[in-house]
Amino acid sequence: MPKIELDKTDRKILAILQSDGRLTNQEVAERVSLSPSPCLRRIKSLEDRGVIRQYVALLDPDKIGLGLLAYVNVRLEKHNDVHPAGGRSPRADFSASVANWPEVVACYAMTGEMDYLLRVHVEDMEHFSHFMMETLLRHPAVMDVKSSFALQRIKDTTALPLV
Amino acid sequence: MPKIELDKTDRKILAILQSDGRLTNQEVAERVSLSPSPCLRRIKSLEDRGVIRQYVALLDPDKIGLGLLAYVNVRLEKHNDVHPAGGRSPRADFSASVANWPEVVACYAMTGEMDYLLRVHVEDMEHFSHFMMETLLRHPAVMDVKSSFALQRIKDTTALPLV
DNA sequence: TGTGAAAGCAGAAATCA
DNA sequence: TGATTTCTGCTTTCACA
Numbered sequence: 001m002p003k004i005e006l007d008k009t010d011r012k013i014l015a016i017l018q019s020d021g022r023l024t025n026q027e028v029a030e031r032v033s034l035s036p037s038p039c040l041r042r043i044k045s046l047e048d049r050g051v052i053r054q055y056v057a058l059l060d061p062d063k064i065g066l067g068l069l070a071y072v073n074v075r076l077e078k079h080n081d082v083h084p085a086g087g088r089s090p091r092a093d094f095s096a097s098v099a100n101w102p103e104v105v106a107c108y109a110m111t112g113e114m115d116y117l118l119r120v121h122v123e124d125m126e127h128f129s130h131f132m133m134e135t136l137l138r139h140p141a142v143m144d145v146k147s148s149f150a151l152q153r154i155k156d157t158t159a160l161p162l163v
Numbered sequence: 164m165p166k167i168e169l170d171k172t173d174r175k176i177l178a179i180l181q182s183d184g185r186l187t188n189q190e191v192a193e194r195v196s197l198s199p200s201p202c203l204r205r206i207k208s209l210e211d212r213g214v215i216r217q218y219v220a221l222l223d224p225d226k227i228g229l230g231l232l233a234y235v236n237v238r239l240e241k242h243n244d245v246h247p248a249g250g251r252s253p254r255a256d257f258s259a260s261v262a263n264w265p266e267v268v269a270c271y272a273m274t275g276e277m278d279y280l281l282r283v284h285v286e287d288m289e290h291f292s293h294f295m296m297e298t299l300l301r302h303p304a305v306m307d308v309k310s311s312f313a314l315q316r317i318k319d320t321t322a323l324p325l326v
Numbered sequence: 327t328g329t330g331a332a333a334g335c336a337g338a339a340a341t342c343a
Numbered sequence: 344t345g346a347t348t349t350c351t352g353c354t355t356t357c358a359c360a
Contacts, residue, residue, distance in 0.1 A: 003228040014227070017220035021184050024336060038345045040337075051226045056219060056321050057180035063214045064177070065166040065326050071273070071280060095317045102324035109315040110234070117234060117311070121323055148280070152272040154258045158321060160222050160229055160284055161265035187353060201328050203355075329360075336353075343346075 004049055009034065011162045013042055014051065018159040021055045058158065066121045068128055069150040072136070073114035077143045090141035091115075097139055103131055114146065167212055172197065174325045176205055177214065181322040184218045221321065229284045231291055232313040235299070236277035240306045253304035254278075260302055266294055277309065 006014070012032045016023060029039035046052045061069065079090045088096070091109075094116070098107045106119035122128045128147075136142060169177070175195045179186060192202035209215045224232065242253045251259070254272075257279070261270045269282035285291045291310075299305060 002225075003230075004226050006227065014220070014222060018222065020218060021220040022218040026336065035346055036337080037339090037347080041344085049226065050223050052220050053223050054221045055183060055185040056221060057177070057184040057215050058217045058219060058321055059177060059181065059323050060213050060216045061323055062165075063167045063212070064169065064323060066323055067166075069271070071271075098318055104318065105321075105323065106319040107317040108232070108234075108313040108319070109317060110311045110313060112311040114311075116317070117313075123326060148273045148275040148277075150271040150273060150280075154270040154272060154279070155261055155267065156269040156271070158219050158221055158268075160224055160227060160268065163228050163286060188355090189353065198329060199354080200330085200356085204327085327360100330358095332355100332357085334353105334355080336351105338349100338351085340349090341347080343344105 004051055015162055061121055065123050068122050068124050070120045070128055071148050072118040072120055073146040074116040075114050075144040076141045094141045167214055178325055224284055228286050231285050231287050233283045234311050235281040235283055236309040237279040238307040239278050239304045257304040
Protein backbone atom coordinates (compact mmCIF):
# COMPACT_ATOMS: atom_id res chain seq x y z
CA MET A 1 0.00 0.00 0.00
CA PRO A 2 2.21 2.79 -1.27
CA LYS A 3 2.13 6.49 -0.77
CA ILE A 4 -0.39 8.41 -2.82
CA GLU A 5 0.62 11.58 -4.59
CA LEU A 6 -1.14 14.63 -3.25
CA ASP A 7 -0.92 18.17 -4.55
CA LYS A 8 -1.03 21.30 -2.45
CA THR A 9 -4.82 21.58 -2.65
CA ASP A 10 -5.31 17.99 -1.52
CA ARG A 11 -3.07 18.59 1.46
CA LYS A 12 -4.98 21.76 2.35
CA ILE A 13 -8.24 19.86 2.21
CA LEU A 14 -6.85 17.08 4.41
CA ALA A 15 -5.52 19.56 6.95
CA ILE A 16 -8.92 21.23 7.13
CA LEU A 17 -10.88 17.99 7.52
CA GLN A 18 -8.43 16.66 10.08
CA SER A 19 -9.31 19.55 12.33
CA ASP A 20 -13.01 19.75 11.50
CA GLY A 21 -14.56 16.72 9.89
CA ARG A 22 -18.04 18.21 9.73
CA LEU A 23 -17.35 21.23 7.60
CA THR A 24 -19.68 21.44 4.65
CA ASN A 25 -18.14 20.95 1.26
CA GLN A 26 -19.02 24.54 0.54
CA GLU A 27 -16.93 25.82 3.41
CA VAL A 28 -13.99 23.60 2.54
CA ALA A 29 -14.25 24.83 -1.04
CA GLU A 30 -14.11 28.45 0.07
CA ARG A 31 -11.07 27.87 2.26
CA VAL A 32 -9.11 26.25 -0.55
CA SER A 33 -10.34 28.80 -3.09
CA LEU A 34 -12.23 26.35 -5.22
CA SER A 35 -15.84 26.08 -6.23
CA PRO A 36 -17.92 23.41 -4.50
CA SER A 37 -17.99 20.84 -7.26
CA PRO A 38 -14.27 20.25 -7.92
CA CYS A 39 -13.69 20.40 -4.20
CA LEU A 40 -16.25 17.69 -3.59
CA ARG A 41 -14.69 15.63 -6.35
CA ARG A 42 -11.33 15.85 -4.62
CA ILE A 43 -12.77 14.90 -1.25
CA LYS A 44 -14.60 11.90 -2.71
CA SER A 45 -11.44 10.81 -4.44
CA LEU A 46 -9.47 11.07 -1.20
CA GLU A 47 -12.13 8.94 0.45
CA ASP A 48 -12.18 6.40 -2.38
CA ARG A 49 -8.41 6.01 -2.37
CA GLY A 50 -8.51 5.45 1.38
CA VAL A 51 -6.48 8.53 2.27
CA ILE A 52 -9.43 9.58 4.38
CA ARG A 53 -10.28 6.43 6.31
CA GLN A 54 -13.16 7.56 8.44
CA TYR A 55 -15.02 10.47 9.97
CA VAL A 56 -15.52 10.26 13.71
CA ALA A 57 -16.60 12.19 16.78
CA LEU A 58 -13.97 12.40 19.51
CA LEU A 59 -15.21 12.17 23.09
CA ASP A 60 -13.71 13.48 26.29
CA PRO A 61 -12.71 10.42 28.37
CA ASP A 62 -13.15 12.24 31.69
CA LYS A 63 -16.66 13.35 30.81
CA ILE A 64 -17.80 9.79 30.23
CA GLY A 65 -16.15 8.52 33.38
CA LEU A 66 -12.94 7.10 31.94
CA GLY A 67 -10.57 8.79 34.34
CA LEU A 68 -7.58 6.49 33.98
CA LEU A 69 -5.40 5.94 30.93
CA ALA A 70 -2.79 3.21 31.03
CA TYR A 71 -0.18 1.94 28.63
CA VAL A 72 0.53 -1.71 29.11
CA ASN A 73 3.51 -3.55 27.68
CA VAL A 74 2.81 -7.22 27.13
CA ARG A 75 5.17 -10.07 26.52
CA LEU A 76 3.76 -13.34 25.20
CA GLU A 77 4.95 -16.82 25.93
CA LYS A 78 7.66 -18.08 23.60
CA HIS A 79 5.93 -20.08 20.93
CA ASN A 80 7.56 -22.86 18.97
CA ASP A 81 7.61 -22.39 15.23
CA VAL A 82 5.34 -25.36 14.94
CA HIS A 83 2.34 -25.06 17.20
CA PRO A 84 -0.26 -27.70 17.97
CA ALA A 85 -2.33 -28.73 14.98
CA GLY A 86 -5.73 -27.05 15.11
CA GLY A 87 -4.56 -24.55 17.76
CA ARG A 88 -3.74 -20.98 16.90
CA SER A 89 -0.37 -19.45 17.66
CA PRO A 90 -0.23 -17.38 20.85
CA ARG A 91 0.12 -14.23 18.74
CA ALA A 92 -3.00 -14.90 16.69
CA ASP A 93 -4.81 -15.91 19.82
CA PHE A 94 -3.83 -12.73 21.62
CA SER A 95 -4.72 -10.50 18.66
CA ALA A 96 -8.16 -12.03 18.45
CA SER A 97 -8.76 -11.48 22.14
CA VAL A 98 -7.66 -7.87 22.05
CA ALA A 99 -10.35 -7.13 19.50
CA ASN A 100 -12.97 -8.12 22.07
CA TRP A 101 -11.67 -6.07 24.96
CA PRO A 102 -13.38 -2.69 24.74
CA GLU A 103 -11.11 -1.00 27.28
CA VAL A 104 -8.16 -1.68 24.97
CA VAL A 105 -8.46 1.04 22.34
CA ALA A 106 -5.09 0.45 20.71
CA CYS A 107 -2.66 -2.44 20.37
CA TYR A 108 0.54 -2.58 18.40
CA ALA A 109 3.12 -5.31 17.95
CA MET A 110 6.38 -3.58 18.78
CA THR A 111 10.12 -3.99 18.52
CA GLY A 112 12.05 -4.37 21.75
CA GLU A 113 11.86 -6.75 24.66
CA MET A 114 8.10 -6.52 25.06
CA ASP A 115 5.92 -7.83 22.26
CA TYR A 116 2.87 -5.57 22.40
CA LEU A 117 1.91 -2.11 23.55
CA LEU A 118 -1.68 -1.58 24.66
CA ARG A 119 -3.54 1.65 25.31
CA VAL A 120 -6.20 1.06 27.94
CA HIS A 121 -9.01 3.38 29.05
CA VAL A 122 -10.71 2.54 32.33
CA GLU A 123 -12.72 4.32 35.01
CA ASP A 124 -10.23 4.10 37.84
CA MET A 125 -7.51 1.98 39.40
CA GLU A 126 -10.03 -0.48 40.72
CA HIS A 127 -11.30 -1.18 37.23
CA PHE A 128 -7.80 -1.37 35.89
CA SER A 129 -6.91 -3.88 38.52
CA HIS A 130 -10.00 -5.88 37.65
CA PHE A 131 -9.12 -5.83 33.94
CA MET A 132 -5.62 -7.05 34.71
CA MET A 133 -6.58 -9.82 37.09
CA GLU A 134 -9.66 -11.10 35.37
CA THR A 135 -8.82 -10.57 31.73
CA LEU A 136 -5.29 -9.76 30.65
CA LEU A 137 -3.32 -11.91 33.06
CA ARG A 138 -5.76 -14.77 32.62
CA HIS A 139 -5.02 -14.94 28.93
CA PRO A 140 -3.02 -18.12 28.26
CA ALA A 141 -0.64 -16.42 25.82
CA VAL A 142 0.37 -13.62 28.19
CA MET A 143 3.65 -14.15 30.01
CA ASP A 144 4.55 -10.78 31.45
CA VAL A 145 3.11 -7.24 31.62
CA LYS A 146 4.44 -3.83 32.61
CA SER A 147 1.99 -0.96 33.12
CA SER A 148 2.44 2.80 33.17
CA PHE A 149 -0.24 5.36 33.88
CA ALA A 150 -0.83 8.73 32.31
CA LEU A 151 -0.35 11.56 34.77
CA GLN A 152 -0.95 14.42 32.37
CA ARG A 153 -1.87 14.84 28.75
CA ILE A 154 0.59 17.18 27.11
CA LYS A 155 -0.66 16.61 23.58
CA ASP A 156 -2.93 14.13 21.83
CA THR A 157 -4.18 14.68 18.35
CA THR A 158 -5.53 12.49 15.57
CA ALA A 159 -4.21 14.96 13.01
CA LEU A 160 -1.21 13.53 11.19
CA PRO A 161 1.56 15.78 9.91
CA LEU A 162 1.17 16.37 6.18
CA VAL A 163 4.52 15.98 4.51
CA MET B 164 -14.03 17.90 35.45
CA PRO B 165 -16.42 15.25 36.69
CA LYS B 166 -18.34 12.56 34.92
CA ILE B 167 -21.51 13.66 33.19
CA GLU B 168 -24.65 11.59 33.56
CA LEU B 169 -25.80 10.06 30.30
CA ASP B 170 -28.94 8.08 29.68
CA LYS B 171 -29.24 5.15 27.33
CA THR B 172 -30.19 7.32 24.37
CA ASP B 173 -27.21 9.61 24.89
CA ARG B 174 -24.90 6.63 24.96
CA LYS B 175 -26.45 5.25 21.78
CA ILE B 176 -25.95 8.58 20.06
CA LEU B 177 -22.33 8.73 21.20
CA ALA B 178 -21.64 5.21 20.01
CA ILE B 179 -23.07 6.05 16.61
CA LEU B 180 -21.15 9.28 16.19
CA GLN B 181 -17.93 7.68 17.39
CA SER B 182 -18.09 5.31 14.45
CA ASP B 183 -19.46 7.75 11.89
CA GLY B 184 -19.15 11.42 12.67
CA ARG B 185 -20.78 12.56 9.45
CA LEU B 186 -24.13 10.86 9.80
CA THR B 187 -26.98 13.26 9.25
CA ASN B 188 -29.03 14.13 12.26
CA GLN B 189 -31.93 12.41 10.57
CA GLU B 190 -30.09 9.10 10.35
CA VAL B 191 -28.95 9.30 13.95
CA ALA B 192 -32.50 10.10 14.96
CA GLU B 193 -33.80 7.04 13.13
CA ARG B 194 -31.26 4.71 14.70
CA VAL B 195 -32.13 5.85 18.21
CA SER B 196 -35.85 5.88 17.43
CA LEU B 197 -36.31 9.58 17.95
CA SER B 198 -37.54 12.33 15.71
CA PRO B 199 -34.91 14.68 14.29
CA SER B 200 -35.50 17.64 16.51
CA PRO B 201 -35.05 16.12 19.99
CA CYS B 202 -32.14 14.13 18.64
CA LEU B 203 -30.47 17.30 17.46
CA ARG B 204 -31.09 18.89 20.83
CA ARG B 205 -29.34 15.99 22.54
CA ILE B 206 -26.38 16.14 20.19
CA LYS B 207 -26.00 19.89 20.69
CA SER B 208 -26.15 19.42 24.41
CA LEU B 209 -23.46 16.74 24.29
CA GLU B 210 -21.31 19.13 22.28
CA ASP B 211 -21.97 22.04 24.62
CA ARG B 212 -21.11 20.01 27.71
CA GLY B 213 -17.86 18.92 26.07
CA VAL B 214 -18.71 15.23 25.96
CA ILE B 215 -18.21 15.45 22.21
CA ARG B 216 -14.93 17.33 21.91
CA GLN B 217 -14.47 17.46 18.17
CA TYR B 218 -15.37 15.96 14.82
CA VAL B 219 -12.43 14.91 12.69
CA ALA B 220 -11.40 13.01 9.58
CA LEU B 221 -8.96 10.16 10.21
CA LEU B 222 -6.26 9.65 7.59
CA ASP B 223 -4.31 6.54 6.65
CA PRO B 224 -0.69 7.18 7.66
CA ASP B 225 0.71 4.87 4.97
CA LYS B 226 -1.24 6.58 2.21
CA ILE B 227 0.29 9.94 3.04
CA GLY B 228 3.78 8.56 3.29
CA LEU B 229 4.05 8.12 7.06
CA GLY B 230 5.29 4.56 7.02
CA LEU B 231 6.92 4.46 10.44
CA LEU B 232 5.26 4.73 13.83
CA ALA B 233 7.46 4.97 16.90
CA TYR B 234 6.80 5.19 20.61
CA VAL B 235 9.54 7.06 22.41
CA ASN B 236 10.06 7.07 26.14
CA VAL B 237 11.76 10.22 27.33
CA ARG B 238 13.45 10.99 30.62
CA LEU B 239 14.17 14.59 31.46
CA GLU B 240 17.09 15.96 33.42
CA LYS B 241 16.53 16.11 37.14
CA HIS B 242 15.46 19.62 37.90
CA ASN B 243 16.05 21.32 41.19
CA ASP B 244 12.95 22.55 42.91
CA VAL B 245 14.21 26.08 42.42
CA HIS B 246 15.17 26.71 38.84
CA PRO B 247 16.99 29.75 37.44
CA ALA B 248 15.01 32.96 37.74
CA GLY B 249 13.33 33.83 34.44
CA GLY B 250 13.97 30.32 33.12
CA ARG B 251 11.22 27.74 32.78
CA SER B 252 11.41 24.35 34.38
CA PRO B 253 12.62 21.53 32.13
CA ARG B 254 9.13 20.05 32.18
CA ALA B 255 7.42 23.25 31.04
CA ASP B 256 10.15 23.78 28.50
CA PHE B 257 9.75 20.28 27.11
CA SER B 258 5.95 20.48 26.97
CA ALA B 259 6.12 23.72 25.05
CA SER B 260 8.54 22.21 22.54
CA VAL B 261 6.44 19.09 21.98
CA ALA B 262 3.55 21.28 20.87
CA ASN B 263 5.70 22.52 17.99
CA TRP B 264 6.89 19.16 16.75
CA PRO B 265 4.36 17.98 14.17
CA GLU B 266 5.70 14.42 14.01
CA VAL B 267 4.81 14.02 17.69
CA VAL B 268 1.07 13.41 17.66
CA ALA B 269 0.76 12.43 21.32
CA CYS B 270 2.68 13.05 24.50
CA TYR B 271 1.79 11.97 28.02
CA ALA B 272 3.57 12.43 31.31
CA MET B 273 3.70 8.93 32.74
CA THR B 274 4.37 7.02 35.92
CA GLY B 275 7.46 4.81 35.97
CA GLU B 276 11.12 5.36 35.35
CA MET B 277 10.65 7.35 32.17
CA ASP B 278 8.92 10.72 32.38
CA TYR B 279 7.12 10.97 29.04
CA LEU B 280 5.71 8.75 26.36
CA LEU B 281 5.63 10.12 22.81
CA ARG B 282 3.85 8.79 19.76
CA VAL B 283 5.79 9.77 16.66
CA HIS B 284 4.75 9.44 12.99
CA VAL B 285 7.52 9.73 10.41
CA GLU B 286 8.15 8.67 6.82
CA ASP B 287 10.91 6.16 7.46
CA MET B 288 13.87 5.31 9.65
CA GLU B 289 15.97 8.00 8.06
CA HIS B 290 13.48 10.66 9.04
CA PHE B 291 13.16 9.19 12.49
CA SER B 292 16.89 9.29 12.91
CA HIS B 293 16.88 12.90 11.76
CA PHE B 294 14.14 13.81 14.21
CA MET B 295 16.08 12.20 17.05
CA MET B 296 19.46 13.74 16.25
CA GLU B 297 18.37 17.18 15.22
CA THR B 298 15.37 17.75 17.43
CA LEU B 299 14.65 15.48 20.36
CA LEU B 300 18.18 14.78 21.57
CA ARG B 301 19.15 18.39 21.07
CA HIS B 302 16.54 19.53 23.50
CA PRO B 303 18.29 20.76 26.65
CA ALA B 304 15.77 19.14 28.99
CA VAL B 305 16.06 15.65 27.50
CA MET B 306 18.35 13.29 29.34
CA ASP B 307 17.55 9.86 28.00
CA VAL B 308 15.31 8.25 25.38
CA LYS B 309 14.21 4.72 24.55
CA SER B 310 12.44 4.03 21.26
CA SER B 311 10.25 1.19 20.06
CA PHE B 312 8.79 0.79 16.62
CA ALA B 313 5.41 -0.50 15.57
CA LEU B 314 5.66 -3.72 13.59
CA GLN B 315 1.96 -4.33 13.14
CA ARG B 316 -1.24 -2.59 14.05
CA ILE B 317 -3.53 -5.03 15.80
CA LYS B 318 -6.11 -2.44 16.81
CA ASP B 319 -6.35 1.33 16.93
CA THR B 320 -9.60 3.12 17.43
CA THR B 321 -10.65 6.55 18.63
CA ALA B 322 -13.92 5.09 19.90
CA LEU B 323 -13.94 4.98 23.69
CA PRO B 324 -15.84 2.26 25.54
CA LEU B 325 -19.15 3.59 26.83
CA VAL B 326 -19.63 2.52 30.38
C1' DT C 327 -38.75 16.13 26.88
C1' DG C 328 -40.88 14.83 22.24
C1' DT C 329 -43.70 16.36 17.85
C1' DG C 330 -44.70 18.59 13.44
C1' DA C 331 -44.31 22.17 9.90
C1' DA C 332 -41.84 25.81 7.19
C1' DA C 333 -37.74 28.30 5.34
C1' DG C 334 -33.04 28.27 4.14
C1' DC C 335 -29.10 25.66 2.29
C1' DA C 336 -26.10 22.05 1.12
C1' DG C 337 -25.17 18.03 -1.72
C1' DA C 338 -25.53 15.36 -6.11
C1' DA C 339 -25.25 15.03 -10.93
C1' DA C 340 -25.26 16.64 -15.52
C1' DT C 341 -23.26 19.98 -18.66
C1' DC C 342 -19.84 23.00 -20.40
C1' DA C 343 -15.12 25.16 -20.51
C1' DT D 344 -9.21 19.50 -13.89
C1' DG D 345 -12.54 23.68 -12.67
C1' DA D 346 -17.13 26.36 -13.09
C1' DT D 347 -22.34 26.55 -13.35
C1' DT D 348 -27.01 25.15 -12.81
C1' DT D 349 -30.95 22.56 -11.30
C1' DC D 350 -33.24 19.42 -8.29
C1' DT D 351 -33.77 17.05 -4.21
C1' DG D 352 -33.43 16.50 0.54
C1' DC D 353 -31.56 17.76 5.01
C1' DT D 354 -30.86 21.03 8.81
C1' DT D 355 -32.71 24.29 11.63
C1' DT D 356 -35.96 26.68 14.25
C1' DC D 357 -40.42 27.67 15.64
C1' DA D 358 -44.86 26.92 18.09
C1' DC D 359 -47.15 23.30 20.48
C1' DA D 360 -48.20 19.22 23.51
